[in-house]
Amino acid sequence: MSEKIVVKxxxxxxxxxxxxxxxxxxxxxxxxxxxxxxxxxxxxxxxxVLNRLCDLIPNIHVDGEVFLDGENILxxxxxxxxxxxxxxxxxxxxxxxxxxxxxxxxxxxxxxGMKDKRKLEELVEKSLKLAILWxxxxxxxxxxxxxxxxxxxQRLCIARTLAMEPEVILLDExxxxxDPISTLKIEQALQVLKKNYTIVLVSNNTWQVARISDxxxxxxxxxxxxxxxxxxxxxxPKDKRTNxxxxxxxx
Amino acid sequence: MATRINPxxxxxxxxxxxxxxxxxxxxxxxxxxxxxxxxxxxxISFEFLTSNPVDMGRSGGVFATIVSTIYLIxxxxxxxxxxxxxAAIYLTEYTRESWVTHIIRFGTECLAGIPxxxxxxxxxAFFVMxxxxxxxxxxxxxxxxIMLLPTIIRTSEEAxxxxxxxxxxxxxxxxxxxxQTVTKVVLPAALPGIVTGIVLSIGRCIGETAVxxxxxxxxxxxxxxxxxxxRTMAVHFYxxxxxxxxxxxxxxxxxxxxxxxxxINLGAYYIMRQFLKKM
Numbered sequence: 001m002s003e004k005i006v007v008k009x010x011x012x013x014x015x016x017x018x019x020x021x022x023x024x025x026x027x028x029x030x031x032x033x034x035x036x037x038x039x040x041x042x043x044x045x046x047x048x049v050l051n052r053l054c055d056l057i058p059n060i061h062v063d064g065e066v067f068l069d070g071e072n073i074l075x076x077x078x079x080x081x082x083x084x085x086x087x088x089x090x091x092x093x094x095x096x097x098x099x100x101x102x103x104x105x106x107x108x109x110x111x112x113g114m115k116d117k118r119k120l121e122e123l124v125e126k127s128l129k130l131a132i133l134w135x136x137x138x139x140x141x142x143x144x145x146x147x148x149x150x151x152x153x154q155r156l157c158i159a160r161t162l163a164m165e166p167e168v169i170l171l172d173e174x175x176x177x178x179d180p181i182s183t184l185k186i187e188q189a190l191q192v193l194k195k196n197y198t199i200v201l202v203s204n205n206t207w208q209v210a211r212i213s214d215x216x217x218x219x220x221x222x223x224x225x226x227x228x229x230x231x232x233x234x235x236x237p238k239d240k241r242t243n244x245x246x247x248x249x250x251x
Numbered sequence: 252m253a254t255r256i257n258p259x260x261x262x263x264x265x266x267x268x269x270x271x272x273x274x275x276x277x278x279x280x281x282x283x284x285x286x287x288x289x290x291x292x293x294x295i296s297f298e299f300l301t302s303n304p305v306d307m308g309r310s311g312g313v314f315a316t317i318v319s320t321i322y323l324i325x326x327x328x329x330x331x332x333x334x335x336x337x338a339a340i341y342l343t344e345y346t347r348e349s350w351v352t353h354i355i356r357f358g359t360e361c362l363a364g365i366p367x368x369x370x371x372x373x374x375x376a377f378f379v380m381x382x383x384x385x386x387x388x389x390x391x392x393x394x395x396x397i398m399l400l401p402t403i404i405r406t407s408e409e410a411x412x413x414x415x416x417x418x419x420x421x422x423x424x425x426x427x428x429x430x431q432t433v434t435k436v437v438l439p440a441a442l443p444g445i446v447t448g449i450v451l452s453i454g455r456c457i458g459e460t461a462v463x464x465x466x467x468x469x470x471x472x473x474x475x476x477x478x479x480x481x482r483t484m485a486v487h488f489y490x491x492x493x494x495x496x497x498x499x500x501x502x503x504x505x506x507x508x509x510x511x512x513x514x515i516n517l518g519a520y521y522i523m524r525q526f527l528k529k530m
Contacts, residue, residue: 081426095421107435
């Protein structure tokens with residue numbers, strides 16, 4: 001498997017506070033990387049670096065390199081809008097745009113030049129099917145997306161990201177606050193999606209990380225404590241802190 | 252031990268008093284509307300609305316003043332809406348809070364504090380005299396737009412700020428540029444608030460006299476173009492009443508003024524509700 005994302009000697013500062021330090025990490029193509037760690041360990045920050053959404057935060061400073069397909073995405077003159085179409089993101093809180101289900105999915109493709117109605121319809125259907133939401137909404141595509149339940153809204157957000165046809169999908173606690181059935185559906189969807197996409201998942205739910213990740217990174221206070229395959233980390237963790245965390249002794 | 256007032260009793264007493272105060276406010280509004288309607292409604296007829304004033308307004312209708320008012324509102328809004336919304340977008344989306352934004356905001360607040368008569372004088376000196384536009388709908392509308400800017404900037408800014416930040420994040424994360432995000436997500440969501448500001452502005456246009464007398468004049472003829480002088484309904488009412496020309500016609504004009512503000516408010520409210528249902 002090839003390396004999709006490479007993070008090299010990466011540091012992230014907010015004002016004068018170091019949020020991430022000396023990070024070295026690779027994400028293999030067509031796999032799921034699970035990032036776990038207690039609150040404030042820099043998981044979300046790392047995710048937001050990968051699509052440069054961190055640019056929105058004032059007073060930040062980064063050094064090091066982050067490569068996507070061998071191209072440094074930290075360069076200041078990089079076209080971030082183009083990067084974000086390649087690296088999609090799903091947030092911890094489902095945020096449907098205040099428009100219909102169909103229009104939520106068509107929003108990004110249409111702005112990026114897809115005008116043909118037939119093609120858009122096909123894309124919407126395909127994306128909703130991948131997010132395991134199609135059967136529930138196929139008869140009410142033109143109803144407001146805000147009418148969906150929380151779990152459906154989150155799958156809509158995944159479908160909306162997929163409709164952009166990205167290469168990487170970043171998920172920030174995608175099942176936060178959802179019921180077990182919605183969580184299961186999202187996890188099933190992710191298992192299928194990794195065949196065609198590279199997925200980076202941040203989760204506070206250690207068991208979720210264990211269930212669906214191929215590789216796992218454990219962050220603590222902005223430092224990468226351990227990185228390896230899920231089976232290794234959850235059976236024979238090398239670091240005592242990892243062991244303490246996964247056995248629920250802190251965090 | 253001193254007698255302690257029962258909190259339950261205080262609670263009930265306060266509730267009644269607050270209700271009374273609110274009721275008083277509504278009562279004043281109701282009284283004014285009734286007073287104007289009783290005095291003015293009998294004057295209003297199809298004839299009154301569609302014929303021009305005759306003999307300085309002693310008889311005839313108010314058609315020319317309605318047209319002048321609409322022209323003036325049109326000119327004022329055409330200038331104030333793009334400027335105001337543009338400034339609001341800049342202040343909320345394209346700058347971070349800093350001393351510059353504080354100064355801009357302080358400036359708009361000062362602009363809002365200028366008495367309209369002073370603004371009228373400025374309009375007279377600048378648009379009417381210096382730019383040689385004369386007493387005209389154009390001079391009046393431009394001066395009026397200065398008066399409206401603070402309201403439109405303020406209400407648009409509040410409306411734009413009230414749009415959830417997450418919506419912008421989502422839009423950016425979908426590879427959409429800032430400007431596209433503003434036009435496709437932020438402005439539509441802020442529209443109800445922005446329209447409220449615009450409706451308030453129309454109300455102020457309809458009611459304003461000082462600015463109009465100084466800049467648009469008080470000609471009773473039907474304005475043929477924006478370069479003609481014109482007399483708005485509010486000015487017409489002022490002159491009829493102040494110079495004792497015709498009190499019945501003054502009240503008739505006042506009733507139309509009040510009614511049109513009421514209708515505009517209700518209409519805007521209805522349109523907004525229809526719009527919100529679709530979202």
